[in-house]
Structure formats: C-alpha cells, structure tokens
Amino acid sequence: MVKDLKLEAGCRVAVVGGGPAGSFFALYLLQYVREAGLDVKVHIYQERAFSRLGPRGCKGCAGILSGTLLQNIKELGLAIPEEVIQSRITCYRLYSANGIMEVCNPQPEQDILSVYRGGGPRLYAPAAPISFDDFLLKEAQRRGATVFPQRVRRLLVYPRPTLEVGQRKEYYEAAVLAGGVNTLPVDMPDLDVRPAATLQMVQDELHARREDIQAYLGTKVQVFFIPGANAGEAGHALPLSSGLRMPAAHRHPVREGALRGPFCSYRRCAGYPFL
Numbered sequence: 001m002v003k004d005l006k007l008e009a010g011c012r013v014a015v016v017g018g019g020p021a022g023s024f025f026a027l028y029l030l031q032y033v034r035e036a037g038l039d040v041k042v043h044i045y046q047e048r049a050f051s052r053l054g055p056r057g058c059k060g061c062a063g064i065l066s067g068t069l070l071q072n073i074k075e076l077g078l079a080i081p082e083e084v085i086q087s088r089i090t091c092y093r094l095y096s097a098n099g100i101m102e103v104c105n106p107q108p109e110q111d112i113l114s115v116y117r118g119g120g121p122r123l124y125a126p127a128a129p130i131s132f133d134d135f136l137l138k139e140a141q142r143r144g145a146t147v148f149p150q151r152v153r154r155l156l157v158y159p160r161p162t163l164e165v166g167q168r169k170e171y172y173e174a175a176v177l178a179g180g181v182n183t184l185p186v187d188m189p190d191l192d193v194r195p196a197a198t199l200q201m202v203q204d205e206l207h208a209r210r211e212d213i214q215a216y217l218g219t220k221v222q223v224f225f226i227p228g229a230n231a232g233e234a235g236h237a238l239p240l241s242s243g244l245r246m247p248a249a250h251r252h253p254v255r256e257g258a259l260r261g262p263f264c265s266y267r268r269c270a271g272y273p274f275l
C-alpha cells in the first residue's frame with residue numbers, strides 16, 4: 001500500500017491481533033528499532049484473553065511448535081517456560097488406507113514441542129491457566145509494547161492509518177493486521193481484502209493418566225488420514241502429560257452444541273479400523 005515506509009523516532013505502529021503473528025511482529029519490530037536506536041511506540045489490540053480456561057481462551061490449535069518457530073524464539077532471546085510445555089514430540093505415526101508409516105524428527109537435538117496455545121482445558125483445569133500465546137503477548141508487553149484488550153472495529157488506510165476502537169479513533173504511522181481467521185473480520189472499506197478460504201476443525205481434550213499415555217503412545221503424534229477425504233483432512237491424537245489432544249478437520253459445518261461432547265465430530269471416522 002505504502003512504498004518505502006520508513007519508521008522514524010516517535011512513530012506509532014498499531015498491531016491488530018495479539019496472536020502469535022501479532023506478538024512475533026511486535027517482538028521483532030521492537031528488537032529492530034532498539035538496534036537502530038529508535039523510539040517507536042507499538043500498540044497491540046487483542047480482544048480476547050488467552051488465559052481463560054476452556055473454549056473461550058482456546059482457539060482450537062493443536063499446539064505443536066515447529067523447529068522454525070523455536071528458532072524464532074531463540075533468535076529473540078526468549079525461553080518458553082516449562083509449565084507451558086505439554087510434551088516433547090519425537091515422531092509422527094501416519095495411518096492411511098495404504099499402511100502405517102513413521103516419520104521421526106530428523107534433528108533430535110532440536111525439540112518439537114507441544115504446548116497449550118490458549119488457557120487450557122476447562123474440565124481438568126490446571127492450577128493456573130497455561131498459554132503459549134499469552135506468554136508471547138506478555139513478552140511483547142515486557143519489551144515495550146502496550147496491549148489494549150479491545151476489539152478494533154474498523155481500519156482505515158487513507159489519508160493515514162486509523163483504527164476505530166469503540167467510540168474513539170486512533171491515528172498511526174503504520175498498522176499491521178494480524179487478526180487470524182477465527183474472528184469477525186475487521187471492516188476495511190479502503191481495501192479490497194477477500195477472506196481466506198477456511199476448513200472447519202473440531203478439537204477435544206481427553207484426560208488420561210500420564211503412565212497410560214507413555215505406555216500406549218509415548219512421544220508420538222498419531223495422524224489418521226481419513227479415507228475419501230482431502231489430503232488436508234486428518235485426525236490427530238497428540239500425547240500430552242495430562243491426556244490426549246485430538247484435533248481434526250471437518251468438511252461439514254458442526255452444530256454449536258455438538259462441540260461440547262467428547263469425540264464430538266469424530267463419529268464420521270469412528271468406523272475406521274485404526275480408531
């Protein structure tokens with residue numbers, strides 16, 4: 001939109017959405033401006049509290065952190081608190097109609113971690129909410145970003161980036177949209193933005209004893225490719241220290257109420273021999 005945008009001392013940058021994309025953007029920006037000796041204000045607008053337990057704090061993410069993301073964490077000089085880490089994954093075990101295959105971490109010296117992205121399951125609530133996204137957002141805050149727990153209603157680009165938040169307007173030198181795909185889109189009348197195509201997912205957490213998880217699954221994520229489904233549609237079972245996390249892609253809309261029960265949408269693949 002704006003070519004050759006150059007941030008100068010005193011600039012204000014707005015970040016709409018404090019999920020991983022917004023927090024990482026803010027953390028890198030703060031690092032670069034500090035290296036350049038610039039004083040730039042970063043404001044993050046995050047409407048939802050990640051620390052709330054159950055579906056309100058959870059966004060349905062399976063929570064596996066890739067090697068690249070862990071590299072980013074290292075580059076930023078961050079350390080993920082142990083209580084946020086649910087398990088260390090060594091292999092993926094893939095089940096398809098053609099057989100079973102195991103793919104193991106080619107760099108065992110570099111962990112693949114599973115974490116809670118939101119507040120944690122409501123039914124067997126941990127002593128304190130566990131949330132990787134909350135950890136990242138708080139780090140951005142600790143390093144200088146200001147976080148507003150508010151929803152941005154509208155984003156105007158011309159004549160200058162302007163956010164409408166509640167009844168007020170805030171003016172910035174730059175605005176970054178990092179709102180993800182799970183909330184109502186921000187109204188952006190200046191721009192021709194088409195929402196990304198999405199696929200509905202469902203996720204459940206089943207409580208299980210640590211020793212059973214270790215005995216039956218160890219540190220392997222089980223991936224079930226559903227016969228007749230698209231390549232991206234698969235069910236997963238992720239071993240955690242306190243149970244199993246089970247996300248799955250779903251081609252059909254899921255009724256709101258159906259999301260509450262265990263195995264809500266797994267019925268479709270329940271007849272599959274591996275399950």
Ligand SMILES: Cc1cc2nc3c(=O)[nH]c(=O)nc-3n(C[C@H](O)[C@H](O)[C@H](O)COP(=O)(O)OP(=O)(O)OC[C@H]3O[C@@H](n4cnc5c(N)ncnc54)[C@H](O)[C@@H]3O)c2cc1C
Pocket residue numbers: 016017018019020021022045046047048059060061062063064065066150151152153178179180181182183184185186201202203247248
């Ligand atoms: C079932 C499932 C499993 C997944 N598994 C994995 C996995 O194992 N590993 C992995 O790396 N990724 C996984 N992902 C993907 C991962 O969740 C996303 O890539 C990641 O969350 C995207 O981050 P984001 O910051 O772009 O968006 P989000 O995480 O959606 O964050 C955007 C934030 O912006 C806020 N927001 C939106 N609009 C506004 C507004 N107008 N005003 C204020 N705040 C606003 C929202 O509240 C939200 O918190 C999975 C996703 C799903 C659905």
